[in-house]
Structure formats: C-alpha cells, structure tokens
Amino acid sequence: MDVNQKRNEINRRRVKYGFMMALFCALFWGIWYVPGTFIWNFDVVVDFQAAIDGTYDTLSNKAFLAAAILITGLNAAFVMLSYLIWNLYLGKAKFSEMKRSIVQLKACTKYYLLGAICGGPIAILGSFIAMGYIGGAFAAVAALAYPVIGTVLSSTWLGQKVSRRALAGILIIVIGSVTIYATGLIEELGNGGSLIGYIGGLMALCGWGIEGAVAAKGLDVSEPDVAITMRFGLETVIWWVIAIPALALMSIPVYEYAWKMISDPVILLSLVMLGLTFGFCYVTWYKSFPLIGVGRGQGIGSLYGIFAVIFLILFIGVDAAIGSELKGQVSLLVGAVLCTVGTLVMFTENSDNVVSLRDTGEDREGSP
Amino acid sequence: MMEGRPFKFRILEILSTESTWNSDLVRQLQAEYGMPSDYHRDCLNFDLIEVAASGMISEADAKIDVDGEFKKDSLLTLYRITPIGVDLLDELKAKVRRRSGE
Numbered sequence: 001m002d003v004n005q006k007r008n009e010i011n012r013r014r015v016k017y018g019f020m021m022a023l024f025c026a027l028f029w030g031i032w033y034v035p036g037t038f039i040w041n042f043d044v045v046v047d048f049q050a051a052i053d054g055t056y057d058t059l060s061n062k063a064f065l066a067a068a069i070l071i072t073g074l075n076a077a078f079v080m081l082s083y084l085i086w087n088l089y090l091g092k093a094k095f096s097e098m099k100r101s102i103v104q105l106k107a108c109t110k111y112y113l114l115g116a117i118c119g120g121p122i123a124i125l126g127s128f129i130a131m132g133y134i135g136g137a138f139a140a141v142a143a144l145a146y147p148v149i150g151t152v153l154s155s156t157w158l159g160q161k162v163s164r165r166a167l168a169g170i171l172i173i174v175i176g177s178v179t180i181y182a183t184g185l186i187e188e189l190g191n192g193g194s195l196i197g198y199i200g201g202l203m204a205l206c207g208w209g210i211e212g213a214v215a216a217k218g219l220d221v222s223e224p225d226v227a228i229t230m231r232f233g234l235e236t237v238i239w240w241v242i243a244i245p246a247l248a249l250m251s252i253p254v255y256e257y258a259w260k261m262i263s264d265p266v267i268l269l270s271l272v273m274l275g276l277t278f279g280f281c282y283v284t285w286y287k288s289f290p291l292i293g294v295g296r297g298q299g300i301g302s303l304y305g306i307f308a309v310i311f312l313i314l315f316i317g318v319d320a321a322i323g324s325e326l327k328g329q330v331s332l333l334v335g336a337v338l339c340t341v342g343t344l345v346m347f348t349e350n351s352d353n354v355v356s357l358r359d360t361g362e363d364r365e366g367s368p
Numbered sequence: 369m370m371e372g373r374p375f376k377f378r379i380l381e382i383l384s385t386e387s388t389w390n391s392d393l394v395r396q397l398q399a400e401y402g403m404p405s406d407y408h409r410d411c412l413n414f415d416l417i418e419v420a421a422s423g424m425i426s427e428a429d430a431k432i433d434v435d436g437e438f439k440k441d442s443l444l445t446l447y448r449i450t451p452i453g454v455d456l457l458d459e460l461k462a463k464v465r466r467r468s469g470e
Contacts, residue, residue, distance in 0.1 A: 007430055107459075220422050291418065360423045
C-alpha cells in the first residue's frame with residue numbers, strides 16, 4: 001500500500017468512526033426516552049407534586065416544574081456516576097488531563113460551563129417539561145430540528161465547512177424524523193397542550209443546537225472524554241448546589257423525595273438506565289464533533305427519533321407509542337425511509353471532503 | 369509555556385516552533401506527561417488526528433513506517449501548524465492561567 005492509499009484509508013476510517021459515534025449517540029438517546037417517559041409515572045413523583053400542592057386533584061405548574069428539576073438533577077447526577085466509571089476504565093491519564101483542563105477557566109472550562117447551561121437547565125429541563133406537559137412525541141419532535149441551529153452556528157461562528165451533500169442529508173433526516181412523529185404530534189397538539197410545554201420544546205431545540213457549537217469550540221482544545229465529564233460535572237453542580245437547594249429554601253421537600261426515589265429499587269434502576277443511556281449518548285455525541293463536524297454529528301444524532309419510536313414500541317407497545325391507526329404506521333414507515341436516505345446521503349459522501357472541517361487559512365499571504 | 373498544560377495546547381505550541389513527525393511528537397508528549405504505554409501512544413496519536421481534522425494543523429509530508437520505528441506499516445505524518453492554528457495558540461496564550469514566574 002502506498003502513502004496515498006494509506007492516507008485515504010486513515011481518513012476514511014476517521015470519518016467512519018465519527019459517523020459510528022453519532023449513530024451510537026442516536027441509539028442511546030432513543031433508548032433514554034423509555035426511562036425518561038416512565039419516570040413521570042412512578043407514585044413517588046406524583047406524591048412529590050401532590051405534597052407541594054397539598055392535593056392530588058389538580059397539580060400546579062409549580063409542582064410540575066419542581067418535579068422536572070428534581071428528575072433532571074437526578075439524571076445529571078447519575079450521568080456523572082456513569083462518567084466516573086467510564087473514566088476509571090480509561091485510566092489515570094484521563095483524570096490527570098481533566099485536572100489540567102479544568103483549571104484553564106478562560107481557555108477551556110468556560111465553554112463547558114456554557115455547554116452545561118445550554119444542555120442542562122435549558123435543553124434537558126425543557127425536554128422533561130415538554131414530555132410531562134404535552135407528551136413524549138411532542139418532546140422528541142420539538143428538538144429534532146436542533147441540527148439546523150447547530151449547523152448554522154458551527155458554520156458562521158466556528159467556520160466549519162458544510163458541504164451541500166451534508167446539508168441535504170441533515171435536512172432529509174430532520175424531515176424524516178418529523179414525519180415519524182407527525183400523527184402523534186397532531187394528536188397531542190389537537191388535545192390542547194399547554195404554553196409551558198411548547199416553551200419546553202423550544203428550550204430543548206435551542207439548547208441542544210447551541211450546545212453543539214459551544215462544545216465544538218471547547219473540543220478544539222480538549223479531549224472529548226475529559227470535556228464531557230467536565231460539562232456534566234458542572235451541570236450536576238448547577239442542579240445540586242443552586243437549583244435544588246433553592247427549591248428546599250422554598251420549603252419544597254425535595255431532599256426527602258430525592259431520597260425516596262433513590263431508595264426505591266425500581267426507580268433506582270430507572271435512574272441508572274437514565275444515567276447510562278444519556279451518559280453514553282453524550283460521550284459519543286462529543287466524540288463525533290471533532291471527527292465529522294457539528295452539522296454531520298448532530299444530523300446523524302437526530303436519528304434518535306426513529307430509535308425512540310422503536311424502543312417505545314418494544315417497551316410500551318405499538319398502540320401507546322404510535323397509535324393503532326394506519327396513518328400513524330404509514331408516517332413511521334415514510335419517516336424511516338427518509339431517515340435512512342438522509343443517513344446514506346451523508347455516509348456515502350467522499351471522505352476527501354471531510355479531511356479538514358475548516359478552511360485552514362493556508363492560502364493566506366505569508367502563512368506558515 | 370504550555371508544558372504540563374492540556375495535550376492540545378502543547379501540541380499547537382510544539383508545532384508552532386517547527387514541523388514535526390507524529391512519531392517524534394507523540395514520543396515527546398509521552399515523555400513529558402509520563403504516559404509510556406502503547407495505549408497512551410495511540411490515544412495521543414488520536415489527539416493529533418482530531419487537531420488535524422479541526423484544521424489547526426495539517427500534513428506537510430507523509431511516509432509509511434516500514435521499519436516499525438513508531439508502529440509498523442502505519443502512516444507517519446509530518447505535521448505543521450496552520451494559520452488558524454497560530455491564531456488559536458495566540459488566543460490560548462492570552463487566556464491561559466499563569467503559573468508563578470510566567
């Protein structure tokens with residue numbers, strides 16, 4: 001094998017690895033919707049809301065938001081636990097690199113703090129709010145267009161190149177994913193929904209879109225495993241040092257119910273599932289960005305829509321996941337075909353187009 | 369200035385002084401950061417691939433490692449810093465947390 005063949009092979013392998021990471025991200029993200037939907041139905045979560053309102057009859061927005069904050073805080077803590085295990089597996093060198101990186105507040109950590117804010121109190125909380133107020137289908141579909149925001153930001157702010165083919169692939173996947181949920185979405189919107197639920201969906205869409213671009217900026221100067229641990233460490237601090245103590249100061253029995261949740265074996269198992277699925281969804285999401293760029297990484301990541309449907313069908317049945325009507329099943333089939341086409345459009349792009357994700361500036365006058 | 373700082377900071381600094389083969393660069397990083405194993409070698413080499421993909425460094429030359437001086441039959445790459453890599457390094461130098469005496 002000559003040098004050119006070897007170079008092309010390495011480049012192809014890098015791009016393939018990046019796409020595989022993004023695909024795993026979509027898979028784990030899709031699975032996450034199963035425990036993420038289930039957790040709202042546990043008695044302890046309903047009891048917590050009733051304890052705030054003093055009644056089970058009509059639960060208030062305050063009680064609902066408090067529950068969403070508690071669930072999101074527990075989700076972050078269990079993701080962080082899964083990262084501690086992951087980094088122990090990767091070895092001592094990762095912890096040393098983390099120590100070196102976290103002290104570089106201006107050069108490095110600020111991007112992960114911003115990522116933690118966009119991802120945690122904006123996107124993930126927004127998604128849980130949308131799940132609880134309107135429904136799982138709306139929550140999933142509301143965020144599906146996030147690669148559009150990520151692609152625009154990564155192109156304008158970071159200067160990442162986005163080929164027409166990649167852009168076409170991203171758009172086909174977004175349209176396909178929206179089609180999958182179309183029937184459920186129309187039904188949920190027809191039931192009225194609520195303004196807070198729509199705001200939650202918008203929070204998820206903007207939060208994840210912006211987080212991708214911010215994270216990519218940070219990933220220019222740090223390793224993905226280190227970056228994601230720092231990002232979730234900071235999100236855990238936001239919930240458990242600021243938001244949850246603030247709820248406790250409002251006389252909401254948040255610690256009591258957090259303990260009740262983790263001491264119940266079934267809820268604990270659900271939290272472990274949330275932590276593992278979301279943790280590895282994020283690891284693979286962050287690993288894909290430096291290899292294939294934010295637009296492609298997020299575009300393939302959007303396939304979580306189709307995986308969410310598959311896993312919801314497996315765990316809660318066809319009727320509960322997509323409805324028993326033929327139009328729901330047809331929209332799922334059409335959406336799945338579109339998603340597959342979009343993925344293939346991106347996956348079969350010539351890897352030469354992805355050698356460098358940016359214009360390097362080497363055509364500048366007097367460049368090194 | 370970037371010694372003992374995150375790997376990617378140091379990679380940019382080393383390449384800002386001269387173009388360097390990945391084999392030499394990885395060996396230097398392994399020695400500086402106390403990461404002697406082959407696993408660490410491959411991790412650091414992967415960091416180089418990520419930095420190159422981000423456009424901060426680029427390939428100036430390449431050859432096959434026929435003798436196995438780094439990793440037999442692998443591609444040895446001579447990396448150089450790019451103008452946007454120089455810009456990023458300048459930005460990092462301005463933002464990096466100072467140690468006493470710096």
